Amino acid sequence: MQSLGSKLPPLKSLVAFEAAARHLSLTRAAKELGISREAVSRQIRVLEEHLGIKLFDRLHRAIALTSSGRKFQSVVQESLENIAYVTGAIRRPSRPFKVTVSATIAIASFWLTPRLARFRLRQPNVEIHVVVSDTPKNLIADGIDVGLRYGDGNWKGLDASRLFGVNCFPVCSPEYLEGAAPLNEPADLLQHNLVNLDGVVHASEDWWWWLKEQGVDVPKSLKTLGFDSYDNVMQVALDGQGVALGFSGYAADLIEQGRLVRPMESELTSGFAVYLVVPSGIKPAPKVQDFIDWILDEAGKERAKRPDSSESAV
Secondary structure (H helix, E strand, O other): OOOHHHHOOOHHHHHHHHHHHHHOOHHHHHHHHOOOHHHHHHHHHHHHHHHOOOOEEEEOOEEEEOHHHHHHHHHHHHHHHHHHHHHHHHOOOOOOEEEEEEEOHHHHHHHHHHHHHHHHHHOOOEEEEEEEOOOOOOOOOOOOOEEEEEEOOOOOOEEEEEEEEOOEEEEEOHHHHHHOOOOOOHHHHHHOOEEEEOOOOOOOOOHHHHHHHOOOOOOOOOOEEEEOOHHHHHHHHHOOOOEEEEEOOOOHHHHHOOOOEOOOOOOEOOOOEEEEEEEOOOOOOHHHHHHHHHHHHHHHHHHHHOOOHHHHHO
8 A cells, every 4th residue: 555655745845836826926935935946946847747737827927826726725725734733733842832812902902911911820831922903814824823703603614612792882981971961871872972893893783783773763964983993992982082882891891990881771782702713623732722721711700790691692
């Protein structure tokens, strides 16, 4: 029986192919790999001869993947990314073990960051690096161990664990409430400065959605002060400049501290929740699993302390 090694192309040729296919440029691939353009071209020829097929069409000053090349690229890229990820996870560290976490701006700022000190006490020799972005990251390609995402829990190639549900409700500073017009029911909000969270992540959970779902006849002339960062939305509310939509789990600590208040009990949920995600089919390294277990424990405390109606929607 043939060994696996006898069936596989040379590793160097696969690495060169992956870089050239990603850049669609031999020159850029060579620069990335730290070798000459001719060396990249030579490795690709070796690969094509091994496979007996053409992977690239050579154009004037450019290259393009053939149909076979495109199919082969998806397999090679995913395989090399998985090898690189697992290698990094099991390699004996020469420095403190690093766990890289990605999170949305809201989750990172108002849920994860205030709790990280507790994990550092529990695991003082583990470095935590947080990648903050409302644009979902490719965990394997970007070298991320754990993701904290907001949505419906369905992401291709990822295993998702639900942490907690999210309700939406008006919040403002105590100072704003003292000097503002009456604010007892949803319709009263039309007389106030409304601060909106813009952007893709919460596009379906803005003030128009919230007011309409509460039965308020929203005029076309409704104006809001919009930001694409939840940090800014909360800061404007804390500064007493208006009323923002608070998200349970994010605004809860500010409400507990008395820095924000809920002027009315009305709330809604879109059914979305906060999830912990990891690459499917890859067992996390022990230190990464420790971090995952800690996150799940913190989320469990959150649910026990602040049960909300969104939990029943799951």
